Amino acid sequence: MIMGSKHGRMRCEVVVQPSGSGTESRLVLLAALLTILICGAVIMLRNTAATAKEVPGWQIDAFEDLGAEELAVFNGLYTAAPEIEMFHEDEGDWPSVDQLAADFIPPFMQDAAWEINGAMGWSRTIISTHDKHIALYVGHPATPSVSGSFMLVMLHDHVKKEGNANASAHAPYEVWLHQSPVAEVPSAVTDQALINTGWREVVARKGSDETRQTKEEFMQ
Template sequence: MSTQVVRPAGAGHETLYVLLLCLLIVAVAGSVVAWRHESQAVTSVAAHQLDARRDLSAAEQGIYADLRVTLDEIQLLREEAGTLPSPAQLAEEGFAPFAHDASSISRGNHTWQMLGEQAYLGISPNPEVAGSFLLRLGEQPDIWLNRQHDVRPVTDLSDAALNQSGWQQVIAQFDAGVTRQHRH
């Protein structure tokens, strides 16, 4: 009978192989991340414009969103009736921001009026909470904001006249960085 002695394998070789495998995994993952990297192009707005995500207060963002949603309803009501609905009619229907409810009061308690068949003007008695809004209708409806205390109804709704009167156009820009921006 012969005895065979089996010596334990050294842990050095196994450790080396595991380390090499880990380095290979990290290298592959790093190259995938570098290959799929997207550059973030920062878009700027013109001096007479405000970015709806970055430049508006929470109350202003709420009113802006309400106006964008209600715009579709206004256009449908206009097609049905042949004329624009008044702010009182929109309030009766419960359309924000025209409706007089707790939300409209907390967002500045705007007083809404029509400017002919061209626009709706919401004057804010408290511009520190939310400025006054102008929903200009037409082929390309847009929304303007004025944070001054003494806002009066405007007669000339051209871009140049609104700019001179202290109004700024609110625009919505959507890019890949919408949810990745962290300001602390």
């Protein structure tokens, strides 16, 4: 503020300090720091949770651990499984490999993609008891360098599936992979029996996986 007389003989300058004295600036800076700290903490917690949900050693993550050819076979089996299940519900029997190929259902149909993905030779084994009806579709590659052995396990009465602590949570079908291209067809179809003979379940993991949690309880 400047003051003076009308004749200009007296001049006085007064400096007026801002009323906030920098308080507003410090508050904005503090808010920014708090935001950064909160975001950092959330990121660390999410990373920790993701690490805790790693795939167990007896399972294979389809999108992380399979090669392109193996992933194509897995996708084919996972797509074919509901159709095989519907056929069984309608006909009371499991379709043969020849029927699946005749209906142009991959990976059973022998087209160009079938050959690129290892030219799998498929067989069907049916296991029937008084409380379950299981079909195993096992594929062995003609080119061992491309893939191991695949197996689609179809479980008609999965609620009574032998060898599981909480069988009611099981899906009606599962896909398993063996490192050997000439793996034998298993005689016992329980999780532990398959794991003991070198088979590993292939899973398409999406967020929280209830199947994994159920089987972890069984494995403990």
